[in-house]
Amino acid sequence: MFAVRVHQKIELAVDIVSLILVPEDGRILPPHAAGAHIDLQLPNCMLRQYSLCRAYTGGQDLEIAILRDPAGRGGSACAHRDVEVGSRLLVGAPRNLFPLVPAARSVLLAGGIGITPILAMAEELHGQGREFELHYCARSADRAAYRDELGRAAFAERVRLHFDDAPASPRFDAARALGAPAADRHLYVCGPEGFIRHVLQVAADLGWDPACIHFEHFSGAAAPAPxxxxxxxxxxxxxxxxxxxxxxxxxxxxxxxGIEIALSCEQGVCGACVLPVLEGIPEHRDVFLSSAEKAANRCFTPCCSRAATPHLLIDL
Ligand code: FES
Known part of the structure; x- marks a missing residue:
């Protein structure tokens, strides 16, 4: 990890702030593609993952946006309350688990704060001159981060806004937004779990090939059950x-x-903790492993997953 200073903190929307982070040592960061995220260590020592909001060709600024989650475990509340311009924080190098793949046409779907990687994707696709359409769903206009910016963007005519509380706003129709599947159309969806589940179900009903569907949750594992x-x-x-x-x-x-393992999100989102399984069947509760990986049962995420058998033999 390396140290950054908060260069700018802006209230983007109700309960959403953006932070612009600049490396303290003046280092120039290598380019990262849209969809990348960083680990951020907050002042309360919690480690959280945040998508980078900008398509990026190299430089110093890292921009993230953080939604305050009153039901969360304190990470977002700490970011809103304790992080100020000038704060020193630690971040990890950008990693990308949600990359764009070359395709003739892309459909970008964002729910709420899920706009953060989707905004970067729209910028990148626009820069590459590729075809895309972006649908952004939010409870209300004042809760939609980057709404004005999207309205002014060079690709504004590709953006469709859907606000639950605005009668004039067109209702989001996932089937219409997705349209018929095609080998050269790819879908990218980011947002709350229910939003993603709905979109994936509609895509499956329409016959979309899972290989053309890419999604990223920003909250993960199911809570422990009694x-x-x-x-x-x-x-x-x-x-x-x-x-x-x-x-x-x-x-x-x-x-x-006393056994050290890598941990990061502790919510089954990032994959940092994945361990190989040699014997036994895990009860997968993460959103990181693919369906095929879960079905193969050759690895599991110990931060949130459990076992469906009395023991798991792990390669550790
Ligand atoms: S620590 Fe992130 S998936 Fe386990």
Missing amino acids: DDGAFELRLARRGIRVPVPVGVSAAQALLDH
Whole structure:
């Protein structure tokens, strides 16, 4: 990670602020493609992932936007409350788990704060002269970050805004926005889980090829359930067994036994913690692994997933 200073903090919309971060040591950042995100360590030491809002060809600024989530675990509230212009924060190098693929035409769908990577994608596609259409859904206009900017953008005629509380605003019709599937049309969707689920269902009903569908959640794993059972992790290389009690994540159980593992989002979103599974069946609760990876049961995310068998043998 490297240190950045907050160069600018702007209220973009109700409960949404943008931060422009500049490396403290003056370093020039390598180019990153649209869809990239950074890990950001907040003043309360929480580590969170935020999509970068700009298509970027290299330079110093990193722009993110953060929605305050009153039901969250304190990361967004800390960002809104404690981060100010001049604050020093630590960030990780940009990583991209949501890249654009070359296609003749793209459909970009954003729900709420899901606009952040989608805005960068629109800028990148426009810069490349590619065909696309962007649909942006929000509860109300005053909760839609970058709304005015999208209205002024060089690609404004490609943007459709859908606000729940505005009678004059066209209602979002996922089937119409997606249209008929084609091998050279790709779909990118980012937003709340319910929004993504709805869009994916409509895409499946229309016959879209899963290979043409790309999505990114910004909140992840299902909360622990009261009927979660205990299970055991067997560490193949160390030859030890680690019980995972009810109410404790597999990751926490490993850490409690002094076993270091990589952790970042702790919500099943980022994939930082993925461990190889040699035996047993995980109960996957993340949104990082693909359906095929989950069905293969050869890896799991210990930050949130559990086991459907009494033990999992992991390559650790
Ligand atoms: S820490 Fe991010 S998926 Fe587990």
